[in-house]
Amino acid sequence: MQGILLQLIVSGIAMGFVYALVAVEYTLIWNACGLLNFSHEKIIMLGGYVFVGTCITALGMSNIMSAILTIILLGIFGALIAVIIFIPLRNQTRLIAVVATVMLGQILNEAAVLVWGPVALMPKNFLSGVFTFMGATVAKSYVYIIIVAVIIIALLELFFKKTKPGKGMTCVSINKTASALMGINVKVSIVITLILSFMICGVLGIITAPIFTVKQQMATMIALKGFCAGVIGGFGSLPAAIAGGLVLGIVENIAGVVLPAVFKDAVAFALMILFMLFSPKGLVGVRDHVRNLQENRKQKKGKVNI
Amino acid sequence: MKTAREWKKYFPVFLMLLLAVIPAFVTGNYYRTVCCQAMLYAIVALGLNFIVGLSGLMTLGTAAIYGLGSYVSALFCVKLGWNPWAALIPVLISGWLIGKGLGYPSLRVQGVYLSLATIGFNEIVRNLLTNLEWTGSGTGIRNIPVYEIGGFAFDTQIRSYYLIYAVLLLFIVIAWKIVNSRWGRAFKAVKDNPDALEVCGINIANVKITAFTLSAIFAVVAGAMYAHFNRYITPATYTTDLSISFVVMLIIGGLGNFWGCIYGAYIVAFLPQLLRPIGLTYKLIYAVIIMLLVVFFPNGIFHDIRRYLGLHRVLKKGGEEG
Numbered sequence: 001m002q003g004i005l006l007q008l009i010v011s012g013i014a015m016g017f018v019y020a021l022v023a024v025e026y027t028l029i030w031n032a033c034g035l036l037n038f039s040h041e042k043i044i045m046l047g048g049y050v051f052v053g054t055c056i057t058a059l060g061m062s063n064i065m066s067a068i069l070t071i072i073l074l075g076i077f078g079a080l081i082a083v084i085i086f087i088p089l090r091n092q093t094r095l096i097a098v099v100a101t102v103m104l105g106q107i108l109n110e111a112a113v114l115v116w117g118p119v120a121l122m123p124k125n126f127l128s129g130v131f132t133f134m135g136a137t138v139a140k141s142y143v144y145i146i147i148v149a150v151i152i153i154a155l156l157e158l159f160f161k162k163t164k165p166g167k168g169m170t171c172v173s174i175n176k177t178a179s180a181l182m183g184i185n186v187k188v189s190i191v192i193t194l195i196l197s198f199m200i201c202g203v204l205g206i207i208t209a210p211i212f213t214v215k216q217q218m219a220t221m222i223a224l225k226g227f228c229a230g231v232i233g234g235f236g237s238l239p240a241a242i243a244g245g246l247v248l249g250i251v252e253n254i255a256g257v258v259l260p261a262v263f264k265d266a267v268a269f270a271l272m273i274l275f276m277l278f279s280p281k282g283l284v285g286v287r288d289h290v291r292n293l294q295e296n297r298k299q300k301k302g303k304v305n306i
Numbered sequence: 307m308k309t310a311r312e313w314k315k316y317f318p319v320f321l322m323l324l325l326a327v328i329p330a331f332v333t334g335n336y337y338r339t340v341c342c343q344a345m346l347y348a349i350v351a352l353g354l355n356f357i358v359g360l361s362g363l364m365t366l367g368t369a370a371i372y373g374l375g376s377y378v379s380a381l382f383c384v385k386l387g388w389n390p391w392a393a394l395i396p397v398l399i400s401g402w403l404i405g406k407g408l409g410y411p412s413l414r415v416q417g418v419y420l421s422l423a424t425i426g427f428n429e430i431v432r433n434l435l436t437n438l439e440w441t442g443s444g445t446g447i448r449n450i451p452v453y454e455i456g457g458f459a460f461d462t463q464i465r466s467y468y469l470i471y472a473v474l475l476l477f478i479v480i481a482w483k484i485v486n487s488r489w490g491r492a493f494k495a496v497k498d499n500p501d502a503l504e505v506c507g508i509n510i511a512n513v514k515i516t517a518f519t520l521s522a523i524f525a526v527v528a529g530a531m532y533a534h535f536n537r538y539i540t541p542a543t544y545t546t547d548l549s550i551s552f553v554v555m556l557i558i559g560g561l562g563n564f565w566g567c568i569y570g571a572y573i574v575a576f577l578p579q580l581l582r583p584i585g586l587t588y589k590l591i592y593a594v595i596i597m598l599l600v601v602f603f604p605n606g607i608f609h610d611i612r613r614y615l616g617l618h619r620v621l622k623k624g625g626e627e628g
Contacts, residue, residue: 030418036418038421089601094417095358095561098418099553099554103593103596103600107594110587114586224422224426227422231423265429265433266430269427272423277414280414
């Protein structure tokens with residue numbers, strides 16, 4: 001029993017980090033140009049296909065080299081998409097941009113069938129096998145997902161706090177006009193954001209390949225649930241996104257055991273809708289609310305004492 | 307000699323006459339089916355116009371509402387043996403409930419978040435329809451009865467065509483009345499200046515919920531018509547892609563353009579069928595065409611073509627002089 005619980009929690013944390021990465025990646029683009037990338041599930045898929053289909057199978061490269069090449073290729077693709085779609089559409093009605101990115105997703109989807117075929121691909125000898133400890137059997141891929149996610153989040157944090165382009169992007173997210181006046185190139189900032197975000201998608205595609213196998217629908221659910229994680233945590237900040245992802249991952253995994261399997265996927269959306277109705281700012285809102293209550297209580301106590 | 311402006315008044319009549327005679331030219335059941343499909347899409351698009359076109363809210367969950375309409379009607383007829391016309395009552399009630407239910411979250415979430423939340427709604431519904439036993443799970447519902455009036459069954463393509471045509475006509479009249487009523491003006495005001503609306507003493511929350519309810523009712527009725535026309539429904543029809551297609555219809559027709567909904571629906575319904583002979587790559591080409599249309603003609607095809615040709619400016623000048 002304890003073993004099963006541990007197993008559920010580890011896989012929950014791993015999925016939580018996947019959701020958190022997706023939420024972080026949504027947030028990045030949202031902050032840079034006020035648009036959401038609705039095609040990103042297909043970009044995660046593209047990452048998986050380039051990694052398994054092209055680099056490993058067609059070019060016969062080693063796993064690590066393939067991963068590096070995939071991430072670089074997706075970065076270049078991100079720059080291209082920034083120039084073609086995101087920069088021209090940044091001042092349009094948002095609906096137009098939403099539909100444009102959705103159509104980009106469909107184009108990638110159809111292209112993937114034509115290039116790599118309709119059969120699901122599976123990387124061989126990549127993050128396979130299991131760890132066993134304390135009576136729990138945990139797939140190695142879950143442990144690797146946690147490690148990789150922690151590294152990426154740490155790197156992002158460093159990038160935003162310590163480097164000049166990172167600080168510039170933070171400025172753009174706060175006030176576009178003012179940062180343009182201060183001499184920060186908003187367009188360059190959008191390009192950098194897209195490159196970063198597509199690279200994260202590539203990483204997601206690579207590390208989730210052993211779990212979901214590489215197919216067209218591999219990322220549909222994680223993309224949507226990543227958004228749920230963002231809402232549950234409170235959109236717009238990195239730590240909130242991570243907290244939301246972890247909560248969602250663990251709750252969902254445990255719900256999968258307690259409730260009938262049918263409802264496993266619906267739990268995430270139900271949780272999101274509950275948060276939207278009762279705490280639109282997510283966990284951040286809950287935290288603020290608790291703090292306010294505590295402060296009120298302190299103030300009341302103070303008054304009584306006087 | 308009448309001016310263009312005077313002729314424009316008769317445009318709706320011409321359009322509806324054109325739609326009425328289409329079956330004479332379009333032979334072959336396949337294309338007639340696509341025509342019926344296009345008219346059903348047009349009904350949904352007319353309803354969606356209240357939310358997306360006029361009020362400027364971005365919802366991407368319409369396919370789920372359309373699907374609920376189909377399923378409610380089909381389940382009442384197949385499992386409980388109701389008459390398809392009687393089943394329209396639970397369908398309308400369900401549409402009203404869904405509209406209210408979706409309207410409330412829309413007050414909480416703004417802009418792009420609303421589209422994501424509604425995509426989530428779409429996915430929940432599709433998931434439940436696929437997995438629940440009593441909705442027929444993945445295989446859907448078969449042998450749905452057709453509409454019937456006094457022994458006259460709407461069972462062939464051409465009969466269904468005129469039934470759906472009549473319903474479309476009815477909904478065009480209703481939608482036209484709504485757009486030009488107090489409600490319609492309130493919807494437009496939500497998009498243009500919500501603050502002014504509140505100052506006028508109109509409750510924005512009520513206006514948004516009304517828009518959602520109306521649009522849901524249009525969508526469920528179209529969904530029910532679809533179930534009885536196709537006689538077989540599966541959850542695979544009601545994907546997020548279909549929701550996106552509904553919004554694409556509005557964009558191609560021009561956001562907020564009343565008649566644009568109808569030709570947008572026809573373009574979106576027919577384009578994939580016309581491209582089908584290309585073979586394997588037709589879906590790819592379809593997606594590319596739609597993306598280019600959306601990026602280069604964001605105000606609707608006809609509007610932007612006129613603008614690119616410079617015609618639009620001329621018309622506007624004429625309007626100012628007159």
